Amino acid sequence: MAFRTAFKSGGRTVNAWFPRHMARGVLAIKGKLRNVDCVVEVHDARISFPCRNPLFKEELDVRPRLLLLNKADLISVDDQHRILVELAAQGETNVLFTDCLQQLHHSVKQVAPAVCKLILSAPRHHREEANDYSIMVVGIPNVGKSSLINALRRINLKKGKGSLVGATPGITKSVLTRIRVSENPPISVLDTPGVMKPQIDAFDVGMKLAVCGTILDHLVGEDMIADYLLFVLNKCRIFKYVEYYELPAASDDIWSVLKHIAVRMGKTQKMKALTGIGKITMHRPDYNFAANEFLRSFRGGLLGKVVFD
Ligand SMILES: Nc1nc2c(ncn2[C@@H]2O[C@H](COP(=O)(O)OP(=O)(O)OP(=O)(O)O)[C@@H](O)[C@H]2O)c(=O)[nH]1
Ligand SMILES: [Mg+2]
The missing domain is CATH 1.10.1580.10 (Conserved Hypothetical Protein Ylqf; Chain: A; domain 2)
Structure with missing residues (x-):
């Protein structure tokens, strides 16, 4: 059977979704950056390329950055390998795939050591004396930022949820207070609201x-x-x-x-x-x-x- 080779929208468009809490979120994210050692960008593994928000790379690049392609359970292992190769060709090498839904999944266990390694490999500027590591989790809405924080708490502290999770986008509406996710090494995380690009290119x-x-x-x-x-x-x-x-x-x-x-x-x-x-x-x-x-x-x-x- 022959199927459509192109999608016809019938003149309908997709408008950008950039409510006030996202605009406020961008300002708050930039404002908190000074007290952060590492930025963790969480993204959906199924849409690894043009759907990312370049803001996280362009504006937060003053700190070491780890890219987590989450919901990796929803793509095949072959696709994971292909995506890693393509990202490496684009210069993106600090990348991990994660699955935050499965209890104590091994992919989430890699996150804290990877963050520590990145922080230790770069100057910490005025935070040199700080004895805890502070990370900020950023990304577009509904990719699993809050789920990641809860999974890290579950794995490293054996503790319950620290941040609200939901199946619809826009659950986290403001930059939250620090959430402890590990004691040894001491790591705290800032959860942030999902932020879209103010316009959709295509x-x-x-x-x-x-x-x-x-x-x-x-x-x-x-x-x-x-x-x-x-x-x-x-x-x-x-x-x-x-x-x-x-x-x-x-x-x-x-x-x-x-x-x-x-x-x-x-x-x-x-x-x-x-x-x-x-x-x-x-x-x-x-x-x-x-x-x-x-x-x-x-x-x-x-x-x-x-x-x-
Ligand atoms: N399949 C799958 N679903 C996931 C995974 N991580 C999170 N989810 C689901 O994705 C949805 C969004 O999770 P949240 O953690 O609230 O996402 P968020 O990025 O914090 O969303 P906002 O706060 O709205 O920006 C929830 O329904 C989660 O159960 C994952 O690794 N795999
Ligand atoms: Mg959230």
């Missing part, structure tokens, strides 16, 4: 950011995000959704896929309609529920591993 970049849940869904439109996801899954020939939702076959028609999901999950809405033979009750599939369900399953890793860049 439609494709916006859609990738949206599929990965970094922009509030309703700002882009759940149906368009679901359609973009279907387009990518089909283009990459990842047909796990067919089996998962027991569809008769792969399809490039989002409305028929969403209808099938809604009916299968019993999500239809009763509607009264006036016809030539009088008032009748019709059952309309809840397309919005189905689009949200499709996106939730994908984001939870149930529909296959995809790299968008």
Whole structure:
């Protein structure tokens, strides 16, 4: 079967999402930099390249920087190797893949030693006397910054959550107070709000950011995000959704896929309609529920591993 080779937006666009808390966040991040030994940029491993916010590299480069490509559980090991090679070619060598969801995952255990190594290899300026290490976690929304802090606490201190986590972007709204994540060596972390670029350069970049849940869904439109996801899954020939939702076959028609999901999950809405033979009750599939369900399953890793860049 032939699938779409290009995505048609039908004239719809993806607007930048840069609410006031992000503008305030940028100022607060820059303001706190003086008391920070290392910046850890957390990003989503599925969108490793054009979807990053260059602000973190350009404006925070006065401190050693570690790039963590999180949600590594959602991409294949082969893709991880390929991404590392491409990043190294771009001069980005301090890179680790992490999975913060699995309890005590070995990938998170590498973070504290990597941070310490970076801090010890660079001058600490006026912080030379400070006997604890201070790191700041930055990144675009919903990539797992707060989850990383909680995972570090769990692994190094055997302690519970220090920062609020959520499946929607924009959970952390301000730079938080220091959170202790390790005693030996002593490391404290500043959690920060996810910050987007104030403008989105290309439609494709916006859609990738949206599929990965970094922009509030309703700002882009759940149906368009679901359609973009279907387009990518089909283009990459990842047909796990067919089996998962027991569809008769792969399809490039989002409305028929969403209808099938809604009916299968019993999500239809009763509607009264006036016809030539009088008032009748019709059952309309809840397309919005189905689009949200499709996106939730994908984001939870149930529909296959995809790299968008
Ligand atoms: N699959 C997977 N999901 C993750 C991972 N880390 C975090 N998540 C999920 O990603 C979502 C966002 O996590 P948060 O830690 O709140 O992300 P954040 O970057 O702090 O988000 P904001 O504060 O909104 O900017 C949550 O649903 C987490 O459960 C990971 O390694 N793998
Ligand atoms: Mg957060």
